[in-house]
Amino acid sequence: MTDTVLTLDNVFKGFDGAAVLKGISAQVQSGEVIGLLGINGAGKTTLLETILGYALPDAGTVSLFGVATNVLHDESLKHRIGFVPQRDELLDQMTGRQFIELVARFYDHWNQPLLDRLAQEFDVPLDVRASKLSVGQRQKLSILVALGHEPELIFLDEPVASLDPLARRRFLQTLIDLVAEGDRTILFSTHIVSDLERVANRVWLIKDGLLKVDAALDELKERTVRITLPPGAAVSDTIRTEETLIHLRHEQESAVMVFSHWDAARHDLLARQTNGMPEPQHLSLEEIFLELHR
Amino acid sequence: MFSLNPNSGIPIYKQLVDQVRRMIAGNQLKAGDELPSVRELAVQHAVNPMTISKAYSLLEAEGLLDRQRGKPMTVAQSTAGTESKAARLKRLAPAIDHLVASAHQLQLSDEDTLCAVRRAMEKNND
Numbered sequence: 001m002t003d004t005v006l007t008l009d010n011v012f013k014g015f016d017g018a019a020v021l022k023g024i025s026a027q028v029q030s031g032e033v034i035g036l037l038g039i040n041g042a043g044k045t046t047l048l049e050t051i052l053g054y055a056l057p058d059a060g061t062v063s064l065f066g067v068a069t070n071v072l073h074d075e076s077l078k079h080r081i082g083f084v085p086q087r088d089e090l091l092d093q094m095t096g097r098q099f100i101e102l103v104a105r106f107y108d109h110w111n112q113p114l115l116d117r118l119a120q121e122f123d124v125p126l127d128v129r130a131s132k133l134s135v136g137q138r139q140k141l142s143i144l145v146a147l148g149h150e151p152e153l154i155f156l157d158e159p160v161a162s163l164d165p166l167a168r169r170r171f172l173q174t175l176i177d178l179v180a181e182g183d184r185t186i187l188f189s190t191h192i193v194s195d196l197e198r199v200a201n202r203v204w205l206i207k208d209g210l211l212k213v214d215a216a217l218d219e220l221k222e223r224t225v226r227i228t229l230p231p232g233a234a235v236s237d238t239i240r241t242e243e244t245l246i247h248l249r250h251e252q253e254s255a256v257m258v259f260s261h262w263d264a265a266r267h268d269l270l271a272r273q274t275n276g277m278p279e280p281q282h283l284s285l286e287e288i289f290l291e292l293h294r
Numbered sequence: 295m296f297s298l299n300p301n302s303g304i305p306i307y308k309q310l311v312d313q314v315r316r317m318i319a320g321n322q323l324k325a326g327d328e329l330p331s332v333r334e335l336a337v338q339h340a341v342n343p344m345t346i347s348k349a350y351s352l353l354e355a356e357g358l359l360d361r362q363r364g365k366p367m368t369v370a371q372s373t374a375g376t377e378s379k380a381a382r383l384k385r386l387a388p389a390i391d392h393l394v395a396s397a398h399q400l401q402l403s404d405e406d407t408l409c410a411v412r413r414a415m416e417k418n419n420d
Contacts, residue, residue, distance in 0.1 A: 033342055172340040180333040180343045198300040201342045218305035218345075279395070282303030 003030045004066075005153050005185050006051065011060035013043075013050050020046045022209030023060070028187065030152070033179060035200030035217075036189040037289060042206045044189040045086060048157050051187075052083055064153065079107060082151030086158045088142035092131035096124060096141050100148065107149040115144050121170060135162040143171065147178070154178075156188035160195060168192070172199050193286040203285070205292065212292060217285070224288050225262040225280035227270065229255045236273045242266070247294050258283075258291045295330065298339050306341055310349035318358055318369055319382050328366040329359065 006028035013021040020043040028034060038044045049055045051062050053069035062069045067077055090099055096119070104110040119126050122140040130138060139162045146154065160168045172195060178184050179199075190196050196203070203220055205213035213220065229235070231253035239245065244261040259266060262280055270278045283291065296313050300306050317323040329335075332350065336343040350367055353359040360370045397407040 031344070033344075169340055173337050176336050176340055176343065177333075180336055194301045198306075198339075198341045201344045218307060218348075221303055221305050284301050284303055286301070287303075 004028070005030045005064065006187070007061075007063045007066075008051070009061045009063075011047075011050060011062060012058045013046055013055060014058055015046075019209055021050065021057075021206075024206075024209075024211050025060075026204065026211055026214050028185060030183045030185050031179070032185055032202055033175075033200050034185075034187045034202045034204055035196030036187060036204045036206070037191075037193065037196065037213075038189075038206035039293065043209060044206060045157055047206065048083075048155050048187070048189065052081070052155060079109065079149060080152045082146040082149065082154040084143050084146045084154075084156040084159050086161075088138050090130040090133075090138055090142060090145075093129060095129055096126040096133075096144075099130065099141075100126070100145055103145050104148060109150065110148050111150050112148070114150070115148050118144050118147065118174060121174065122167065136164065136167060139163060140167065140171070152183065153185045154187070156186070158189055158191070160190060160192055168195060175199060193284075193289055197285045205289070207292065220288065221282060221285070223261050223263070224259070224283055224291075226256065226258045226283055226287075226291070227278045227280055229257070229274055229278075230276060233274050233276070239270060239273055242269070247291055249294070296335070296339075298341065300339075300341055306345045307349040307352070310346065311352050314349070314353055315356075315358065316385065319385060323369050325369050325371045327369045329368070331366055 004027050006026075008024050008026045011021055011024045012019065024047065036044050036047070046055065050057050051064070051069065053062070064077055065080060090096075091102075094102070100112075100115060104112070118124075122144065124137055124140045124144065125133070126141075130141070133141065139159070143156070143159055146156075160171055163171060175186065176199060179186065188196075188200075197217065200217055203213055203215055203217050204211055228251070233255065235248065235255045235257070239257070240248065242259070244259045244266065245257055246260045247256075247258040249256050259280075267278060267280070296310060298306055298309050302309070314323065314329075323329075329350070330338070332343050332346045335341075335346045350359060350361075354361050354367070357372065358370055359367045361367055393407070393411070397404075402410075
């Protein structure tokens with residue numbers, strides 16, 4: 001039932017001799033909602049643009065629906081993909097309605113009633129020139145435009161950065177509704193971890209040019225734990241060299257450890273080594289993000 | 295109906311499973327009661343629909359919910375409200391353990407802790 005809609009195979013991309021993506025491999029199945037995280041400059045936008053074929057990879061391949069993206073002029077692909085760039089591409093002198101009409105001409109299929117409904121839900125005035133719209137309204141308008149041809153695969157680069165909490169919630173609910181409706185696949189980058197935590201079923205985290213995390217969100221939360229030892233308790237070398245220990249620090253008298261793959265065996269090991277019962281604390285995605293960047 | 299906190303360390307599906315289990319065990323959800331649809335609950339809480347269906351499927355596999363094509367999920371006839379007091383107490387055990395550990399860390403006496411628990415219960419019953 002599920003099809004692979006996107007395949008990245010050892011993708012490298014750099015600019016002016018500086019490597020940004022250093023060998024990224026991943027697959028996306030239809031129906032997934034993937035949240036893309038990474039600090040500023042980690043390469044989120046570069047990854048999205050390389051996937052979309054706006055930038056060609058220096059090495060490796062990207063395929064969308066089984067077609068390599070360096071041949072994205074393939075008309076059939078265009079109709080199946082939607083993209084909301086970080087900086088909108090609206091034309092200042094055009095009203096939203098005029099701009100939508102312009103874009104609609106490039107597509108065989110266009111769902112104007114959907115856009116009219118969403119414009120109302122998002123509270124976007126369509127008869128005002130883009131130059132007169134606020135940053136948030138422009139962002140909402142460019143999201144609308146990208147949905148007109150009802151793409152199966154939607155890429156959004158920081159879609160909610162300029163939206164207020166109310167508009168963000170509405171936008172997320174619309175996104176959920178679109179996903180629930182059919183086999184739509186969404187890949188979006190964001191700094192608002194709490195939003196991603198709601199709607200994504202899978203998390204990608206880019207760090208140092210690699211996908212440091214590519215995991216189902218539930219699984220990531222279940223296996224990542226923080227353990228604080230009682231004051232004074234020593235950390236043995238066995239624990240110190242445990243391969244799933246991603247961070248060790250001392251806060252006051254206590255050792256604080258973060259493990260990436262916690263399980264019963266590691267629980268037993270730690271219990272034996274410290275003569276106590278470890279109390280694993282499960283972390284929110286934001287805390288996991290912070291721990292991975294310490 | 296449910297209280298979901300997506301920004302906690304507990305996966306959302308688990309929160310939902312635990313709440314439905316408790317509500318069935320406590321007879322707040324009775325045999326035959328309908329649950330909201332996956333889409334309804336997903337949109338309402340702005341969470342991924344797969345998360346909700348995962349929770350529903352687990353509860354179905356446990357025999358707590360019944361699924362009929364094209365109809366809402368319902369609380370199963372066989373298990374609803376039949377859990378023994380002992381079984382329900384067992385479900386409460388992790389919360390009690392946590393309370394006991396916290397009270398110990400705070401160096402509160404047993405009497406003071408029990409008093410606080412009783413007050414909280416009275417408040418809840420009002």
